[in-house]
Amino acid sequence: MPPAPQHTVSIAFVRSAVGALDDIGRRAALQCAGIAPELLASDAARVPAAAFAALWLAVGEALDDEFFGLDARRMKVGSFALLCHALVGQRSVERALKQALRGLALFLDDIGATLSTQGGAARITIANRIAAPDARRFADETLLVMVHGLLCWLAGRRVPLARLDWAHPRPSHADEYRRMFAPVLHFDQPATAISFDARVLRGELAIVPAALSAFLRDAPQSVFLKQVNPAGWAERVRRQLRRALLADSAEGPTLEALARQFGLSPATLRRRLDDEGAGWQALKDEVRRDLAIHHLADRRLSIEQVAAQLGFTDASSFHRAFRKWTGAAPGAYRAS
Known part of the structure; x- marks a missing residue:
């Protein structure tokens, strides 16, 4: 498994x-x-x-298109790897990021991004000429995943975003953006853009060939996983809940127990989660849902065993919870 x-x-x-x-x-x-x-x-x-x-x-x-057929010009397979190899010789994060944006402009016709700085803030702004609304939004999402993932890789750490603007209305999956990019979101803006601390750009680039090979070997998962903030309170709580559920098949620690572990009061921990747009009960459900999907992929486990591992007293209560979480029965995931 x-x-x-x-x-x-x-x-x-x-x-x-x-x-x-x-x-x-x-x-x-x-x-x-x-x-x-x-x-x-x-x-x-x-x-x-x-x-x-x-x-x-x-x-x-x-x-034969690494950009999902969204642009009039195909970003042919191998383009992203070629772009990453071209960045290795740059001296700073800023020079490498500008090179990356220029490279993307060569691969794509209908969408591109520019870097600007003002005061202590750096801003990457997307220009998107794709006509269909759903395709235009997904192109913005995909390009941001690529650009922010590259930025995190070049900087050698996750780069937190101070602001995230979207040039489209709030979609039904908007909560995904909180974990992928930033907790504070702005929709229906003039352009899709991200802002971050400009000091990141002054960092020295020190990417060795082995690091490049590992990054590309695991791409594209390595690109979008670069964006998850391991130091955020929501992510720290997720890790503790996941560890407990995998260890003893209980429901996991309480908010009070986790707060003590972190040296906080329960009210402070709850407030910090709220500041990241993550509620306590929602986090518990999210971790159990993701572990359920993971366990269902192991055909050696019956659905009853999966339910027990997640702390459910019987399979029927697990079925109800899983359908509430995903809109589908556990068997649909077992079939995949």
């Missing part, structure tokens, strides 16, 4: 990822990624990050 996943991905991204494929190609790509096609019908469904990474690769191979 593979290691427990750090997180799962909304089905909204899966639907967008296969949007340029015909029916036969869509079924083939989903099968390659181990994603059951019937999950596309459920707005609450989710897939492991590794499955979405596999889907990205499968769609790229099918279209």
Whole structure:
């Protein structure tokens, strides 16, 4: 059984990822990624990050396009790796990031990004000329994943975002952005853009060939996992809940117990989670949901055993909870 996943991905991204494929190609790509096609019908469904990474690769191979067929020009398979190799010789994060944005402009016609600085803030702004609203939004999402993931890799750490603007209305999966990018979101803005501390740009670039090889070997999962903030309170709570559930099959520690562990009062921990847009009960449900999806991939475990490992007293209560979390029965994930 593979290691427990750090997180799962909304089905909204899966639907967008296969949007340029015909029916036969869509079924083939989903099968390659181990994603059951019937999950596309459920707005609450989710897939492991590794499955979405596999889907990205499968769609790229099918279209010979690493940008999901969203742009008039194909970003042919191998373009991202070529771009990363071109960045290694740069002396600073700023020079490498500017080179990356210039490279993306060579690969894509309808969407691009520019870097600007003002005072102590750096801003990457996207210009997007794709007409279809859903495709335009997904192109913004995809380019931000690429650019922010590259920025984190170049800086050697996750770069926190001070502001995130979206040039489209709030979608149903907007909560995904909080964990991927930043807790504070602004929609219906003039342009999609991210802002961060400009001091990051002055950092020295020190990427050795081995680090480049590892980054590309695990891409695209290494790109979007770079963005998860391991030091955030929500992520720290997720780790503790996940560790407890994997260790003893109980429901996990209480908020009060975790607060003591962190040296905080329960009210302070709850407030810090709220500041990141993460509620306590929602985090508990999220961790149990992601572990359930993970356990269901192991066909050696019956659904009853999965329920027991997650602290449910019987399979029927697990079925109800899982359907509430994902909009689908556990068997749909077992089928994938």
